Amino acid sequence: MQKWDELEKSSFLDANARQRAIGMTDKGSFTELLGPRDRFTSPHLPVLGTAVEFDDGMVTGVGRIGKHPVFVISMEGKFIGGAIGEVNGGKMVGTIRLAEKAAARIQKEHPDEYAARRPLVVISFETGGVRLHEANAGLLAHAEVMDAFQDCRHKLPIICVVGSKVGCFGGMGFVAAATDVIIMNEQGRIGLTGPEVIEQEMGKEEFDASNKALVYRTTGAKQKYIMGDCNYLVEDTIGSFYQAIADVADKPMAEIEKLRRIGSVKLVEEQMGLVKLVGDMQPKDAMDLWKYYGNEKPEELPELSTAEFLKVVKCRVRN
């Protein structure tokens, strides 16, 4: 395994799930839970003749940032597209529940130091949603995750990280939306319906899924940032993600609450305003909205480096 310092400098996009997990926590602090040696492979794939993985395509574990325990869930997109089944779905839920229980223990054992020791959940999404080989179990697991999120609400932050090739789609798209904070690199994408399905539903003239520039304009990180759906747009290094996570770790919960996009009447009303705008405007392309929000030359935004983009971009103003 690469040294931690090297990991911090290396590409998040190119890294695998385990490297990301290690690199998103303090040096030498990560302990994998239910790692490959436990051999908890999917019981459902072998009968369908599909290859298995010892960690079922998800690295889960605990590390630290300062005194904060960091509960990490890192999906591996190379294994069946990072899709969620019974075992990895259970690992995801189990990790969030561990974090919530840890928060309760810290409240009890270190009541004065809760802010400094407050745990966090970090989820690196790389998935298209439900694993169809065990689709029903995968679907039910999604609901369990949302349920567990709600239990953590106002107690500890749940951070969504998307910086992978697969992005975050299907049911995991709304799981990502339901987190407190979203951190992405330029290559990250979040959505509900994948580009191929949109093409199938609307026709190639309306949406050409092979036009990746269009795909990125629609669901990519820059679009999410402009829309206020991505809180941190970072360079593609594991270290940049680590820094952003560390920044959130120390923020008060009240401030973190402000980074959310959904989860209260007020936030829903705000989103309804956006839906009204879109319904009235009938945008043909995300760039129509970029222009609306004050970006005079929207076509130039995709070409800018992350740093340049952050300097010049104008975003949707949130109340």
Next chain:
Amino acid sequence: MDEFDNTMIGRGRDAIDMIVDPDTFQENAIGTYQCEPDYGPCASVGTAQLKGRPVTIIANDAQQFNERFPVVFGGVIGMEEAYKMAMAVYHSIEADKDKPIAEKRPILLIVDTPGNGPGKMEEIAGMNKATGSYQLALAEARKTGHPVIACVIGRAISGAFLCHGLQADHILALSKEYGTMIHVMPLTSISRITKMDIEKLEALSTSNPVFAAGAEFFYKLGGVEEIINKVEDMRDVIARHVDDVYATKAKGEFEKLGPWGRGLLGEERGGRVVRLKAMAKMDEEFEAVADQYLNA
């Protein structure tokens, strides 16, 4: 759907009438909240009485289409629909916020939806937020004490079912004789992707309900609490489950309900048996190192 003479697919509004006390459904009104009448037309929300008790109704309306969002019709949950559903839940919570659990109004989800809006505008604005917010609202209502009951009367497909159904305390479904469909993907698609014969997949699904389509398989996995065999029974069965859920919540046994409760039920019914073992092993492994993380 010729083969199912009595199917309820596409009949969300009829289902409301069949379930609630006659002529009690007040559309768009929840507590003091009043929803715009033409907003999110493919979802119908409002307040009705069920055996004399006020309930919030959230149903799909497959007969409508949303003229602002052309992919939203036939029961599809679009952005407006999802936010409308979320508002119905939040305002139910608000209306009863000072009441004890025993008086918090039940929320009844009448499920007949083929999916979430699969369009370009939906992705640009973030369809995922809309469905996500509805789920968070339901989870909050459930944890606040409202009994949330979902009844699948027609289609409960994949992400749309997650959004409108799977956050309920209890899920009920009409039996397959009514043409009820619960799945992520039909077996034909699974066959295409796994390159396995459909006959073989059907054979496999009898012993392992984990990928098969149908309410009976979700039942085995704990995903459906009870199957309703006669449409006339819907009203009584729903009312009985409302009472059950009140009783369970009164005892503080929230973990027996909702998604987590369905996991326990799944194990009991022999449907999903590995996940709890995996989680137990994780807990054990964490316990071994917990001190260095919690007391560092």
Next chain:
Amino acid sequence: MVAWVVQSTGEIQKLVIKEEISVALQTLNFEFQAETPETMTKEWSHLGVTGSGDLEVLMEKKNLGGKVQAKVVTPVKGFDEVWRRMLGKFVNDCQVGDVSIEINDDNATPIVVYMRLRQAWAESSEKEAE
């Protein structure tokens, strides 16, 4: 799939061949003995991802009287001999002993298998990470 087949008459016939019905994953077990084996320094090591055309390798130090045990789980049929030779080559090239190797494979080509084994071996033999 569709294929074109030449009949004995010289006629070409269009054949629609049904894809072979895939059955359960298969498990292959092997044992090897190198001439002058050395074991790994770490207790265990893990490398790789079961991605399409790739594999993961789990190596564990185990008292096997100098032998190497290998277990391969793969969806691919008909390559047992290739696995035997490839693993044998690795054990021989690196003089591996007292190690249990477990592989989850998804259609990796022999060179990918060999490179991953070499990488896993290099990692299992390096000093403990800081």
Next chain:
Amino acid sequence: MEFKSTRREWNTLQKDTLERKSAADQYVKEGKIVDAKDTVALLETVIKPYDKVNIEGNNQKQADFLAKKLCEVDPSKVHDLHMVQSVLTLPEHLDVFEKGIAKKLDMSFSGPQAGRIAQFLQEKKLELGAIHTYLELYGRYFVDLTPKVALVAATMADRDGNLFTGFSTEDTPVIVEATKFRQGIVVAQVNKIVDKLPRVDIPGDWVDYVIESPKPFYIEPLFTRDPALITDAQILKAMMAIKGIYGEYGVERLNHGIGFDTAAIELLLPTYGEELGLKGKICKHFILNPHPTLIPAIESGWVESVHSFGGELGMEDYVAARSDVFFVGPDGSMRSNRAFSQTAGHYAIDMFIGGTLQIDPYGNSSTATASRVAGFGGAPNMGCDAKGRRHSTAAWLKVGDEYALKDQLYGPVRRGKRLVVQIAETFREKLAPGFVEELDAFALAKNAKLPIEPVMLYGDDLTHIITEEGIAYLHKCGSMEERTAAIRGIAGFTEVGMKADPKETKRLRTAGIIKTPDDLGIDIGRANRSMLAAKNVHELVEWSHGLYNPPAKFRNW
């Protein structure tokens, strides 16, 4: 001696053309311009049954509008055409056979339509003349396969019919020259009709009609390989190629076949090549389309010149800004020309390196499969020893000096030999073997009733094979037996490789006929993606200083 003079008319071809043209006058609006809506009528007027017709089909640009319109002509008016064209890519290229408009075909390469050609042959919807290399087909345009009507594509035209083919000239000059000077008719579809062209690539005198097509012609970024998809195994083979062949022979002038293997080589020049001290010693002159993966090598000063068969989508601005390297017109845009580039590739380069699907134990290699008539394009023009070559270079002489059969074939004279290199993994994706006892080309020849097996590169031309197992230096083999043993020795665990005799392989290693990565001093552990000068398309853009503008499908931003 009595001379018998033939009494006949000597300008029937010209007369016929003039008749057709005067019948078509009604469709001409202004100068040579015909409205797009009149295209079918025009084609029905100027094309007669049994004509030889060329639809310009290239590796990249396609006369797609004219191809589509040819499919719409009335088969009772236009039928039994003999299509003579280098590349069949579009469905319409085969639809004309399906509809009974065309009957016979002479071609070079069919790519995506290969399966349908096999099917049509079987169903007798199509008669195949021959599968050619590009140069052969161009040659035959001037002998016995001259088009009567050519349907070509250009970027722009003016009213007088002058054409600007711009960045992707490709086949246009050779088609038009053959057609027009044998009294034929040239119809051009253009993206735009303008008052003044940036430059004239085809003189208006040679063009009869120009049509502004409703949509710009279709163009495929065929030569773009995303570095993000390059595998460790490809990197290993690239390291072996650079050290064991490029460096060993000092190859300065070369062509790269299309594929990830050669893309990996291009991306290792500024890293591994630099480390080996090979800069200035290898890879100075390329006959190559503007590969985006060559950008880092160009930018770090490796490459002196590149002449291209055609353009590559997105490389326009980069090429224009590097006119020291590429062939650029006075207007600032590149001039490509497949006929000249193929000629250069045949005579003026020292090495061809490319991939294949199958290699047999004799060293014949083929991309044919049993059910696809795909053709070869230009690879055999470059992937052979040019027997007419008379100039010498160091690399060419070194291979010639090492050639084991030289004494038997030409005695004491000194003669060089082209490096012809195949780079292959023993198993491809889905574990399809790269080495087989019998090429699928044999089955295809039988299936499609071809007189010869469609072999891409013949064993006697092949000098080297690179696999992950090692390099076989085949020209050093003194007999077929030895050559076969060398091939088996690097064929890994394929059926061909399993038959290798370990003792013989060991002997061949000692003799320097096989070199494994170890023999070459290459550490397999270093073969990973960190060796690449650019790891993704975005980094190629950075290397190009923003001049490379990748097509949408290659973006992830």
